[in-house]
Amino acid sequence: MHEADxxxxxxxxxxxxxxxxxxxxxxxRRRFGGALEPMTHVRASYAxxxxxxxxxxxxxxxxxxxxxxxxxxxxxxxxxxxxxxxxETLQDHDPQDAVFRLLLAVVEQxxxxxxxMPVTYFSLWILRLNGWLPEMTRCALCGEPFxxxxxxxxxxxxTLHCATHRRDGSATLSPESIALAAAILRSPVAAFxxxxxxRRRAADLRRYALRSLERHLERRLTTxxxxxxxxx
Amino acid sequence: xARFAEPMARLIEELRKLPGIGAKSAQRLAFHILRASAxxxxxxAGAVRELKAKLRLCSICNNITDVDPCGYCSNPMRNxxxxxxxxxxxxxxxxxxxxxxxxxxxxxxxxxxPLNGVGPEHLRTASLAxxxxxxxxxxxxxxxxxxxxxxATADYLAGMLRxxxxxxxxxxxxxxxxxxxxxxxxxxxxxxxxxxxxxG
Ligand SMILES: [Zn+2]
Ligand SMILES: [Zn+2]
Numbered sequence: 001m002h003e004a005d006x007x008x009x010x011x012x013x014x015x016x017x018x019x020x021x022x023x024x025x026x027x028x029r030r031r032f033g034g035a036l037e038p039m040t041h042v043r044a045s046y047a048x049x050x051x052x053x054x055x056x057x058x059x060x061x062x063x064x065x066x067x068x069x070x071x072x073x074x075x076x077x078x079x080x081x082x083x084x085x086x087x088e089t090l091q092d093h094d095p096q097d098a099v100f101r102l103l104l105a106v107v108e109q110x111x112x113x114x115x116x117m118p119v120t121y122f123s124l125w126i127l128r129l130n131g132w133l134p135e136m137t138r139c140a141l142c143g144e145p146f147x148x149x150x151x152x153x154x155x156x157x158x159t160l161h162c163a164t165h166r167r168d169g170s171a172t173l174s175p176e177s178i179a180l181a182a183a184i185l186r187s188p189v190a191a192f193x194x195x196x197x198x199r200r201r202a203a204d205l206r207r208y209a210l211r212s213l214e215r216h217l218e219r220r221l222t223t224x225x226x227x228x229x230x231x232x
Numbered sequence: 233x234a235r236f237a238e239p240m241a242r243l244i245e246e247l248r249k250l251p252g253i254g255a256k257s258a259q260r261l262a263f264h265i266l267r268a269s270a271x272x273x274x275x276x277a278g279a280v281r282e283l284k285a286k287l288r289l290c291s292i293c294n295n296i297t298d299v300d301p302c303g304y305c306s307n308p309m310r311n312x313x314x315x316x317x318x319x320x321x322x323x324x325x326x327x328x329x330x331x332x333x334x335x336x337x338x339x340x341x342x343x344x345x346p347l348n349g350v351g352p353e354h355l356r357t358a359s360l361a362x363x364x365x366x367x368x369x370x371x372x373x374x375x376x377x378x379x380x381x382x383x384a385t386a387d388y389l390a391g392m393l394r395x396x397x398x399x400x401x402x403x404x405x406x407x408x409x410x411x412x413x414x415x416x417x418x419x420x421x422x423x424x425x426x427x428x429x430x431x432g
Binding site: 037039071073076222 | 344345346347348349351352378379380381383384385387388391417418419420422
């Protein structure tokens with residue numbers, strides 16, 4: 001490591017997360033330009049070096065940049081959220097094709113005034129792909145389907161419960177949000193692109209997904225906190 | 233790392249905290265200071281001490297200054313109805329070098345940065361909002377970087393100032409002067425086309 005080098009996490013399709021170093025951060029900024037912006041889809045040339053943890057980054061060709069569309073604080077927060085979650089969940093050199101495809105699809109949907117849907121979709125699917133999503137249609141204790149009743153979840157547990165078996169201090173998931181979660185888990189993100197998705201829609205589901213993620217990662221996500229502040 | 237006498241180790245440790253300074257540079261600087269005359273070393277220490285004791289933020293524009301208001305805000309020759317918003321005090325020097333800007337400034341000291349937990353509530357915008365909504369300003373030029381965070385900040389400021397009488401402008405971005413458009417990426421080229429100007 002040299003002074004003031006820039007460490008970059010690449011999420012590659014065939015090798016998973018690869019950490020690379022861009023020599024001399026300020027010069028690299030000039031050389032790689034917008035390619036170093038978070039959630040930029042690039043064709044990357046890099047060299048892995050024997051006995052070295054960090055790959056040497058050589059060149060980036062931008063396939064799609066988040067700067068091609070308008071940016072506001074909400075969209076920037078959503079993009080940063082994907083980056084932080086992936087940094088925390090991906091292991092080095094462990095290819096995750098499903099996560100890669102999920103990311104490409106949600107980034108495309110993440111636009112100004114239209115980011116709550118892809119954020120919710122991404123959070124739920126990341127839980128699912130990591131094996132952290134519990135049964136969402138029936139009580140974990142008695143097996144009663146939730147049907148038209150809300151489900152209850154506790155910040156310290158994964159499982160969902162019926163009104164009878166809920167723990168004190170539980171939060172709820174509305175029947176609409178449970179149905180929406182089921183729809184999300186069987187449809188591509190583009191299927192939700194046309195509908196209206198204001199901040200309030202499925203806010204309970206988002207809160208559940210973000211809290212679950214944080215509990216499994218055993219840390220607070222800076223960007224999840226920012227999202228919750230935005231989402232009220 | 234080699235072991236140094238305690239005062240040397242302490243200086244190296246402090247120098248390493250500076251941006252762009254790694255272990256090797258810190259050692260080199262520390263040895264340079266050690267070899268320097270007592271007067272030179274004292275001058276350096278004094279300059280650092282005085283910097284912290286005397287410098288503060290301008291109450292109008294947030295620029296770093298030893299007098300309040302700062303030299304730009306108190307200069308009657310400058311156009312106080314034109315305000316350029318920058319991320320850092322160092323950006324002012326970059327704009328001043330052009331010699332083509334005669335307005336005043338507002339320094340944000342950062343951008344919105346979700347990854348670093350910097351939200352709208354942390355941006356230093358109160359004095360700007362007061363100046364603009366008080367009708368003291370005709371035009372605001374937002375000169376944050378054309379990065380995701382810089383653009384998000386620009387959008388936030390534009391929204392905050394919408395509805396005031398001031399014209400809100402964003403600096404143009406495009407192909408760097410003296411470079412070849414062959415090497416411009418798609419985003420840069422798109423911006424360059426959007427920012428085109430009439431020539432005849
Ligand atoms: Zn039950
Ligand atoms: Zn000032």
